[in-house]
Amino acid sequence: MPLDLPPDEVRAFATGQAPAPLLDLVGAMATHAVAAGLRTGVFDALAEGPCTPADLAARLGAGTEGLARLLDLLRATGYVELHDGRYANSPTATAWLCSASPSSYGQVLLVWQSILGDLWADLPTAVQTGRPRGDFYPWLAERPELSARFQDLQRGLAGWLAEEVVALAPPPDGEVRLLDLGGGHGTYSAAFCRTHPQLSATVVDLPGALGDGDHERIRWVAADLTRDPIEGKHDMVLLCNVLHGFPAAQAAEIVAKAAGATRPGGQVLVLETIAEHRAGVAEGAFTAGFGLNLWHTQGGGVPSTRTVEGWLADAGLGQIKRHDLSRSATHSLFVGTR
DSSP states (O other): OOOOOOHHHHHHHHTTSSOTHHHHHHHHHHHHHHHHHHHHTHHHHHTTOOBOHHHHHHHHTOOHHHHHHHHHHHHHTTSEEEETTEEEEOHHHHHHTSTTSTTOOHHHHHHHHHHHHHGGGGHHHHHHHTOOOOOHHHHHHTOHHHHHHHHHHHHHHHHHHHHHHHHHSOOOSSSEEEEEETOTTOHHHHHHHHHOTTEEEEEEEOTTTOOOOOOTTEEEEEOOTTTSOOOSOEEEEEEESOGGGSOHHHHHHHHHHHHHTEEEEEEEEEEEEOSSOOOOHHHHHHHHHHHHHHHHHHSOOOOOHHHHHHHHHHTTOEEEEEEEOSSOTTEEEEEEEO
């Protein structure tokens, strides 16, 4: 919602003279409007050139009146501009909402719009009773298109962070066995294999989340981290963006299981979104919302540094080191040695 508020309005909302919840209401409206624009192809169509509502409706096969009202809201919230009766994408939309943009945020917004619109409808009841609904993955499995978007986001984030993770935690010399618990798409394992020819990896995840790549040094194993035993001893064990999806006690058990699958002298790597982030105000607010969503939809949460280090120490791991990632101000990598 890139509203361009004049200084007097900013002061009024910031000091309580104006109703700040109005901005939240407008933001909610804008979220649904942008999602509608993405799903109907508004931003990609406008990327081809400015046009009138009637011309845009014809191009999209949409009704003119509803589209014109949608464009009015997108203009009011800073996503499109109007010049001489023709609408065009704003710089914000061009950078973040057009599918051709390398920094497109459209898929992120569509996933979260679905989550907030559906799963958060009963958030008041969950907070009141203290019982989160906790059915995120069954809910996601019933929505194949949304599930595909979600998995794409997971792969994209992993692809962005994997190079730095590999650089921060080099494997030991010689032949190395890596175990990637909850690794799904296998992006982190593939990055380690590309960088270190002596390394082979086993990726373990639920059948519905498990990747199907054909890398010659990656083996795929379908299993439930919370119930199934882990075979063998490994030189490195990865838990990348996995633990936040579990209640704290269960996350601690998974770390203990990872430690048990590590040979003496081997390492357990935990990559997590951390409560003590180094991000700005907007990302900090999103991290708080992400933590609430994890609790409500999975029973998990964004852990603190102390919590993660405690899980590792309680699992019998020592020499615990924390590395703050430069590519994400909300992520840290923890390394513990058995």
